[in-house]
Amino acid sequence: MKFSQYFLPTLKEEPSGASIASHSLMIRAGLIRQVSSGLYTWLPLGVRLLSNIQLILRQEMDKSGCLEVLMPCIQPYNLWEESGRGDVYGQEMLRIKDRHNNTMIFGPTAEEMITDCFRKNIQSFKDLPKIFYQIQWKFRDEIRPRFGLLRGREFLLKDAYSFDVDFENAMKAYWNVFMAYLRFFKKLGVDVIPLQADSGPIGGDLSHEFHVIAEVGESDLFFDPELVELVKGEINADSVNRMSKLYAMCDDKHIANGSSASVRSAKGIEVGHTFFLSNKYSSAMNVTVQDANGKLLNPEMGCYGIGVSRLAAAIVEANRDSRGIIWPKNVAPFICSIVNLLSNDSSCVEYSENLYQFACAFDMNVCYDDTDSVAGSKLINNDLLGFPLQLRIGKSFVKSSNVEVLHRRCGKVEFINKDNIQEYLKDYFSKAN
Amino acid sequence: MKFSQYFLPTLKEEPSGASIASHSLMIRAGLIRQVSSGLYTWLPLGVRLLSNIQLILRQEMDKSGCLEVLMPCIQPYNLWEESGRGDVYGQEMLRIKDRHNNTMIFGPTAEEMITDCFRKNIQSFKDLPKIFYQIQWKFRDEIRPRFGLLRGREFLLKDAYSFDVDFENAMKAYWNVFMAYLRFFKKLGVDVIPLQADSGPIGGDLSHEFHVIAEVGESDLFFDPELVELVKGEINADSVNRMSKLYAMCDDKHIANGSSASVRSAKGIEVGHTFFLSNKYSSAMNVTVQDANGKLLNPEMGCYGIGVSRLAAAIVEANRDSRGIIWPKNVAPFICSIVNLLSNDSSCVEYSENLYQFACAFDMNVCYDDTDSVAGSKLINNDLLGFPLQLRIGKSFVKSSNVEVLHRRCGKVEFINKDNIQEYLKDYFSKAN
Numbered sequence: 001m002k003f004s005q006y007f008l009p010t011l012k013e014e015p016s017g018a019s020i021a022s023h024s025l026m027i028r029a030g031l032i033r034q035v036s037s038g039l040y041t042w043l044p045l046g047v048r049l050l051s052n053i054q055l056i057l058r059q060e061m062d063k064s065g066c067l068e069v070l071m072p073c074i075q076p077y078n079l080w081e082e083s084g085r086g087d088v089y090g091q092e093m094l095r096i097k098d099r100h101n102n103t104m105i106f107g108p109t110a111e112e113m114i115t116d117c118f119r120k121n122i123q124s125f126k127d128l129p130k131i132f133y134q135i136q137w138k139f140r141d142e143i144r145p146r147f148g149l150l151r152g153r154e155f156l157l158k159d160a161y162s163f164d165v166d167f168e169n170a171m172k173a174y175w176n177v178f179m180a181y182l183r184f185f186k187k188l189g190v191d192v193i194p195l196q197a198d199s200g201p202i203g204g205d206l207s208h209e210f211h212v213i214a215e216v217g218e219s220d221l222f223f224d225p226e227l228v229e230l231v232k233g234e235i236n237a238d239s240v241n242r243m244s245k246l247y248a249m250c251d252d253k254h255i256a257n258g259s260s261a262s263v264r265s266a267k268g269i270e271v272g273h274t275f276f277l278s279n280k281y282s283s284a285m286n287v288t289v290q291d292a293n294g295k296l297l298n299p300e301m302g303c304y305g306i307g308v309s310r311l312a313a314a315i316v317e318a319n320r321d322s323r324g325i326i327w328p329k330n331v332a333p334f335i336c337s338i339v340n341l342l343s344n345d346s347s348c349v350e351y352s353e354n355l356y357q358f359a360c361a362f363d364m365n366v367c368y369d370d371t372d373s374v375a376g377s378k379l380i381n382n383d384l385l386g387f388p389l390q391l392r393i394g395k396s397f398v399k400s401s402n403v404e405v406l407h408r409r410c411g412k413v414e415f416i417n418k419d420n421i422q423e424y425l426k427d428y429f430s431k432a433n
Numbered sequence: 434m435k436f437s438q439y440f441l442p443t444l445k446e447e448p449s450g451a452s453i454a455s456h457s458l459m460i461r462a463g464l465i466r467q468v469s470s471g472l473y474t475w476l477p478l479g480v481r482l483l484s485n486i487q488l489i490l491r492q493e494m495d496k497s498g499c500l501e502v503l504m505p506c507i508q509p510y511n512l513w514e515e516s517g518r519g520d521v522y523g524q525e526m527l528r529i530k531d532r533h534n535n536t537m538i539f540g541p542t543a544e545e546m547i548t549d550c551f552r553k554n555i556q557s558f559k560d561l562p563k564i565f566y567q568i569q570w571k572f573r574d575e576i577r578p579r580f581g582l583l584r585g586r587e588f589l590l591k592d593a594y595s596f597d598v599d600f601e602n603a604m605k606a607y608w609n610v611f612m613a614y615l616r617f618f619k620k621l622g623v624d625v626i627p628l629q630a631d632s633g634p635i636g637g638d639l640s641h642e643f644h645v646i647a648e649v650g651e652s653d654l655f656f657d658p659e660l661v662e663l664v665k666g667e668i669n670a671d672s673v674n675r676m677s678k679l680y681a682m683c684d685d686k687h688i689a690n691g692s693s694a695s696v697r698s699a700k701g702i703e704v705g706h707t708f709f710l711s712n713k714y715s716s717a718m719n720v721t722v723q724d725a726n727g728k729l730l731n732p733e734m735g736c737y738g739i740g741v742s743r744l745a746a747a748i749v750e751a752n753r754d755s756r757g758i759i760w761p762k763n764v765a766p767f768i769c770s771i772v773n774l775l776s777n778d779s780s781c782v783e784y785s786e787n788l789y790q791f792a793c794a795f796d797m798n799v800c801y802d803d804t805d806s807v808a809g810s811k812l813i814n815n816d817l818l819g820f821p822l823q824l825r826i827g828k829s830f831v832k833s834s835n836v837e838v839l840h841r842r843c844g845k846v847e848f849i850n851k852d853n854i855q856e857y858l859k860d861y862f863s864k865a866n
Contacts, residue, residue, distance in 0.1 A: 005498065006500065007500050007502075007554075007560075007563060007565070009554040009555075033550060033553065033554070035504070035505060035508070035509065035546065035549070035550075036509045039505045039507060039508075039509075040505065041502060041503065041504045041505065041546070041550055042502060042503040042504075043502055044500045044501055044502060046503070047501045047502060047503050050503070065438065067439065067440050067477045068477055068480045069440075069474060069475060069476055069477060069480060070474065070475040070479070070480050070483070071468070071474045071475075072468055072472045072473065072474065072570075072587045073506055073539075073570055073572075073587060074472060074527075074539070074572065074586070074587055075468070075472075076468065076469045076472075091532040092532075094507075094529060094531065096527060096529045096539075098527065098574050099524040099525075099574045099576065106506075106507070106529075106539070113468065113474070116468070117466055117468075117474055120466065121440075121442040121466070122442075127440075130440060132440070137505075137506055137570065139506075139507065141531050141532045143532065153507070154505045154506060154507055
């Protein structure tokens with residue numbers, strides 16, 4: 001992608017109304033624009049970010065045996081009356097009358113929809129276990145949308161639902177998704193901590209929240225520092241078993257626990273949750289499957305969410321400095337930017353253009369700042385955009401045929417001779433992270 | 434994917450309420466389920482189909498220089514008052530009051546949204562031309578939703594919008610998208626005919642509809658038979674130029690034209706459209722860009738839609754026989770099914786399982802019917818599912834070590850020795866279509 005042909009309206013100034021860094025940075029770096037309160041349009045760079053997150057999420061869910069479905073945004077309200085949850089969301093639930101005066105809602109979550117789909121199609125224990133997931137837009141009519149995507153109204157959610165014949169199998173499903181979550185976050189390149197949480201009105205007593213540690217987080221977290229190391233290591237049954245024994249509580253649960261254990265405390269942004277639901281919905285909505293003896297039972301359910309658009313903002317919140325965003329390599333909209341600092345110098349233009357063509361030919365995820373802005377402005381802009389690698393072609397190129405290679409995260413600068421850059425890039429792109 | 438672990442609720446019987454073949458087949462083959470009037474849940478097989486269509490669509494749009502954005506489903510109604518279109522959709526537009534009593538709508542289309550985004554971010558001719566597209570859920574509150582996905586209420590639309598400084602450049606954008614559409618449909622493996630259409634209330638006098646020819650189509654098409662050959666050939670400026678000279682009219686335009694030209698007539702399902710909008714929206718919404726002389730002008734716009742979920746149904750409508758669906762290879766949810774017809778025979782089980790593992794190891798898009806249904810039922814089921822290639826492992830395998838290879842579209846049957854199947858598959862998958 002060449003900047004001159006892209007849509008990348010970056011801003012030098014703080015946008016008005018952005019009260020936290022990620023909100024400001026996502027607007028300034030041209031990822032999103034506000035439409036109206038709590039509603040955002042994703043610009044091309046933001047679409048790339050969302051796609052990267054979704055790609056990795058699908059890989060991990062599929063690998064864990066979960067099946068992707070896609071339910072409509074609009075739901076018939078009568079399903080919510082059936083489950084008894086019609087009033088739970090109060091005014092946060094966007095209610096709609098269609099032209100035939102039927103009450104519909106823009107779904108904030110989809111337990112009722114998937115349970116209804118299940119009961120119409122599955123009758124036997126032989127078809128279980130099953131875990132369904134979808135990535136779909138949801139809506140919560142927040143009274144005061146704020147913090148950009150962290151508390152928007154329309155948001156992209158990965159929701160998942162497990163169905164099992166008994167408690168033991170439901171626990172297998174629960175920990176299966178738990179591990180998939182940890183693997184997913186790790187693959188993104190984001191440190192996320194799982195903590196025990198209160199289930200609240202959803203019911204059941206097994207529930208975890210997954211938090212990105214960040215100063216602006218709305219939640220207080222209390223956890224054993226060992227947990228941080230564990231989530232960074234290999235994720236398997238053993239490590240998860242060890243995690244489950246460590247002290248790690250969300251604020252409600254910590255207070256209820258009355259604990260003053262010598263634990264680390266931090267602020268966090270919730271980006272995922274897991275709930276064991278037991279038969280709350282299957283019982284209320286009269287769902288039965290036959291077991292091996294022909295006996296009818298209400299399946300045991302779990303529900304599992306990841307806030308995809310919220311996660312996009314949390315990633316920015318946790319990966320930035322005073323100059324801008326610092327993308328983890330796996331979610332970066334572009335991995336590398338080629339920055340031509342001397343747009344009037346024909347040798348710089350020619351070399352940059354050739355290097356860009358080379359990268360495209362090898363399917364490298366590279367962008368090329370071919371604009372005619374002055375060098376200083378380009379440096380500021382590309383630092384703001386925060387792609388992991390910057391190849392600067394300017395004075396040192398003209399003087400000594402060197403490309404200045406900046407590693408955005410660590411700040412390391414290397415000077416690589418122009419003839420060696422192609423090998424350098426091949427090497428960099430072949431590395432996983 | 435193994436059938437035993439998948440969610441593939443196929444039906445032997447005609448579902449009630451399905452009045453056309455594609456609707457019935459999509460339910461029977463386990464692609465979709467109705468939630469309520471005009472609302473459908475996509476099951477795993479349907480999600481794969483939708484993904485395949487979207488993947489190819491993105492490739493062709495990106496290749497043509499279009500930029501992907503993503504706008505929210507919910508739109509503020511005041512933008513529609515500004516454009517003067519507030520009443521155009523009448524009761525088909527789903528109006529919503531949020532908790533602050535603001536009027537919102539679930540967008541049926543997004544001219545206003547993209548125009549608003551444009552005017553807030555682009556001021557100069559230097560940033561043009563631009564073509565933006567998105568793939569997003571839309572809603573039209575049809576009075577009588579029917580024909581399954583062909584006239585649903587919530588539907589997936591690829592909408593695109595071009596912005597240019599003058600008529601000449603707007604025409605370049607128009608024909609650029611026109612060609613991208615023809616390439617896209619061709620790559621899907623679907624014959625689609627472009628016809629001149631009335632622009633109706635959208636305005637402008639350049640407009641084309643793209644139709645899949647199908648008996649159940651709601652539109653009458655009148656066109657020169659040469660057109661059918663042209664869209665099957667190479668799509669380039671020359672062929673498009675020839676197309677534009679041939680008689681090809683949608684019904685309204687044909688009647689208005691008063692023509693009785695000796696043309697072919699057929700029924701068609703509209704799956705795409707292109708409109709030149711001129712400055713209808715940019716003028717109503719007061720959008721200006723500076724030209725090279727500093728003069729302010731209203732950019733010329735075009736809009737371009739493809740009904741993605743509707744196209745999924747149209748593909749089925751045009752690709753089927755009395756036994757079920759016949760997928761074009763490029764959109765098939767799975768390319769090949771391995772059907773073990775003798776689930777009690779250990780040699781068949783072992784061979785099928787190994788063949789499936791081989792295909793997975795080589796990333797072939799294969800499914801494996803490992804259920805214990807009787808052979809006859811499996812054959813019926815797999816014909817219904819309609820994957821391009823069926824590998825049947827049963828009597829001829831036991832007797833003479835041959836796998837029965839069925840090509841679903843042409844009905845050709847080959848018997849391939851078990852030792853040669855891996856090479857056969859590699860060869861089949863290496864072919865593009």
